[in-house]
Each structure stands twice: as C-alpha cells, then as structure tokens.
Amino acid sequence: MLDMLDAAGVRYLFHAFASGVADDAVVFESKSGPLAIPATVVVDCTGDGDVAAAAGADFEVGREEDGLTQPMTLMFRMVEFDRGRFADYVREHPDQWRGVLGLWDLVARAQAAGELELPREDILFFATPHAREVSVNSTRTNPGPAIDTWALTAAEWASRRQMRQIVRFLREWVPGFEDAYAAQSGTVIGVRETRRVVGEYMLTGEDVLQARAFDDAVARGSYPIDIHNPRGEGTVLKRLPPGTAYDIPLRCLIPRSTDRLLVGGRCISGTHEAHSSYRVTPIAMATGHAAGVCAALASSSDLPPREVPHTDVQQELLRQRASLRPELAQRLTEPEPDRR
Numbered sequence: 001m002l003d004m005l006d007a008a009g010v011r012y013l014f015h016a017f018a019s020g021v022a023d024d025a026v027v028f029e030s031k032s033g034p035l036a037i038p039a040t041v042v043v044d045c046t047g048d049g050d051v052a053a054a055a056g057a058d059f060e061v062g063r064e065e066d067g068l069t070q071p072m073t074l075m076f077r078m079v080e081f082d083r084g085r086f087a088d089y090v091r092e093h094p095d096q097w098r099g100v101l102g103l104w105d106l107v108a109r110a111q112a113a114g115e116l117e118l119p120r121e122d123i124l125f126f127a128t129p130h131a132r133e134v135s136v137n138s139t140r141t142n143p144g145p146a147i148d149t150w151a152l153t154a155a156e157w158a159s160r161r162q163m164r165q166i167v168r169f170l171r172e173w174v175p176g177f178e179d180a181y182a183a184q185s186g187t188v189i190g191v192r193e194t195r196r197v198v199g200e201y202m203l204t205g206e207d208v209l210q211a212r213a214f215d216d217a218v219a220r221g222s223y224p225i226d227i228h229n230p231r232g233e234g235t236v237l238k239r240l241p242p243g244t245a246y247d248i249p250l251r252c253l254i255p256r257s258t259d260r261l262l263v264g265g266r267c268i269s270g271t272h273e274a275h276s277s278y279r280v281t282p283i284a285m286a287t288g289h290a291a292g293v294c295a296a297l298a299s300s301s302d303l304p305p306r307e308v309p310h311t312d313v314q315q316e317l318l319r320q321r322a323s324l325r326p327e328l329a330q331r332l333t334e335p336e337p338d339r340r
C-alpha cells in the first residue's frame with residue numbers, strides 16, 4: 001500500500017492527529033508540535049468526522065429517540081487453537097448451540113459459576129487464513145459516545161477486562177482452546193458509530209432495505225442493517241432482498257454546511273439505521289474512493305465539491321474500475337448517439 005502511495009506521488013504524514021481547522025488548513029498535533037497543513041479540498045475519513053465537526057459541519061450522533069450509539073468492541077486473536085477438536089465438539093453437541101455461533105450451554109454454566117459475565121448474546125468466532133488461529137468478536141461496552149475521550153477510556157478498560165475473562169473461559173471450558181492463548185488484540189477498542197455528518201442528502205434505512213437507486217450514485221452496498229443493541233444484549237439484523245444492492249449518492253459525501261469538505265467512510269450522511277449498513281469496510285472503502293475522486297476533480301477544476309458534476313465523478317470512478325450499478329455504468333459508458 002505504501003509503495004502504491006509512493007508511486008502515485010502522495011505526500012503523507014504519520015503520527016499526527018487532526019485537532020482543528022484554521023483558515024485554509026487542517027491543524028494536526030504531533031511530536032514536532034502543531035502543524036497546519038493547507039488544502040484546497042479536505043476529505044475527512046476519520047470515521048468520527050473530527051475535521052468536519054471542527055469545520056462547523058452539522059452532524060448527528062446515535063439513535064433518533066435517545067442519541068445512543070452502537071456499542072464498542074475490542075477484538076482479539078487466539079493462537080494454538082485446535083480447530084479440528086473444536087469442530088468435533090460442535091458436531092457432537094448440536095443441542096448446546098444457539099444457531100452455529102452461540103456456545104450457549106457452556107456460557108450459561110460458566111455464568112452460573114460466576115466465571116463469566118458476557119455482555120452480549122453470542123460469541124462470534126472468525127476463522128483466519130491460519131489453521132491454528134481464531135479471531136474473537138465478543139466484548140461489548142457502551143459507557144458513552146466514543147467521541148467523548150472519558151467514555152472511550154472507560155470502554156477501553158472495560159473491554160480489556162472482558163477480553164481477559166473471555167480468554168480464561170475459552171481456555172478452561174471450551175474443547176479446542178486448552179492450549180490457546182491471546183496473541184494480539186486491537187491496539188485500540190473498535191468503534192462502530194459516532195458522528196454522522198449531515199450532507200446534501202441523508203441516506204435512510206428505507207433506502208437501504210428497498211435497494212434504492214440514485215442518479216448521482218458513487219458507491220453501492222448490500223450489507224444488512226446491523227444494529228448491536230446500545231443498551232446490552234441483542235442485535236437487529238434486516239436484510240435487503242437477495243441479489244440486490246442500494247446506491248449511495250454523491251450528496252451523502254458533501255456536508256451541507258461547509259464548502260471545501262468531503263466525507264468518506266462511516267461518517268458520511270445517513271440515519272442511524274442506514275449507517276449500520278454502510279459502516280462496513282468494503283462500503284467505507286467505496287465511499288472513500290468516491291470522496292477522493294470528487295476532491296481531486298474539485299481541486300483541479302477550482303470548484304467546490306458540490307459543483308462538480310456527478311457524472312464526471314461517476315465517469316472517473318468507472319475508469320478506475322469502481323463498482324457501480326450495472327444499468328448506471330452502462331448508461332454512462334454508452335457512446336453518444338451520432339447526431340449528424
């Protein structure tokens with residue numbers, strides 16, 4: 001990835017934290033003191049919309065009814081895991097499973113013995129490319145919005161405690177984990193939801209579930225609405241009709257109250273419900289791609305992002321082999337009819 005950035009002539013800066021905006025620059029805190037990086041157009045991909053908020057963009061946080069956000073989760077990987085023994089155990093004890101993901105009988109017994117306080121309804125295991133490794137997604141904590149540093153600190157600590165307990169439970173109770181140990185956790189807790197910057201259009205849960213098409217689409221997604229309960233156990237999962245995808249309009253990447261800013265990734269414009277779908281990695285990558293293309297066109301044509309024709313963004317995205325709705329892609333790439 002770094003080789004690609006070098007090949008493209010990108011000048012990048014690590015170890016710098018965007019903390020504000022001043023005149024035509026974004027201000028970063030760094031080891032060498034505050035740095036002001038001037039820019040004609042800025043793309044905020046902080047996940048939290050930090051730069052957008054500092055620039056005065058409108059934003060929303062959490063559910064409409066109470067402002068609560070999805071909980072945070074620290075993921076970790078265990079190694080020296082015996083996948084075969086674990087799979088045998090699962091096959092031999094199907095009655096102990098709630099679906100294929102719950103380890104419910106053992107969890108209930110460990111909880112009754114006071115050895116586990118699982119804050120959610122499942123233990124999610126993800127296979128990795130390594131046979132003796134498993135990734136575990138099962139901590140859950142929500143002491144407050146993750147843009148509040150005190151809440152983030154409390155969440156970090158709570159999730160690390162939970163991780164210690166879950167690792168002990170897996171090693172002591174679950175066949176296949178006898179020799180396993182936690183080799184690595186996320187360097188920081190994972191945050192699902194914070195600011196949603198309000199753009200020229202706000203994608204809704206209905207747009208997602210109805211697989212709605214938009215003329216100014218610059219990305220698309222098909223991941224379900226997936227809301228982990230902000231208050232504890234339970235996850236809402238609502239799927240799109242099979243084989244369909246929804247569009248994300250360019251307007252969702254253009255904050256309505258700023259001029260030279262775009263957003264990409266999970267902080268784009270949408271409701272709490274829509275966010276729970278477009279927050280995932282492939283869709284965040286696609287909106288980041290679109291925001292970058294629009295920013296480059298805005299900068300080279302000396303226009304604010306909202307005045308860049310959406311068809312120009314779409315054409316460039318298609319040239320760069322982005323995935324857009326096939327009918328739209330076909331319409332945009334059809335040769336102009338010969339009018340002689």
Ligand SMILES: Cc1cc2nc3c(=O)[nH]c(=O)nc-3n(C[C@H](O)[C@H](O)[C@H](O)COP(=O)(O)OP(=O)(O)OC[C@H]3O[C@@H](n4cnc5c(N)ncnc54)[C@H](O)[C@@H]3O)c2cc1C
Pocket residue numbers: 016017018019045046047048050051072073074075137190191192264265266267279280281282284
């Ligand atoms: C526990 C968990 C499990 C998940 N599981 C899946 C899954 O299985 N599949 C899936 O597709 N998605 C999953 N997701 C969702 C997905 O990982 C994220 O929503 C997605 O990565 C968001 O991408 P992003 O680029 O918007 O933000 P991020 O990936 O969070 O990137 C933002 C970057 O900006 C940096 N940054 C933040 N603030 C500043 C600042 N002020 N200055 C400078 N830099 C800053 C951060 O350090 C980070 O590097 C999961 C999320 C969580 C929390």
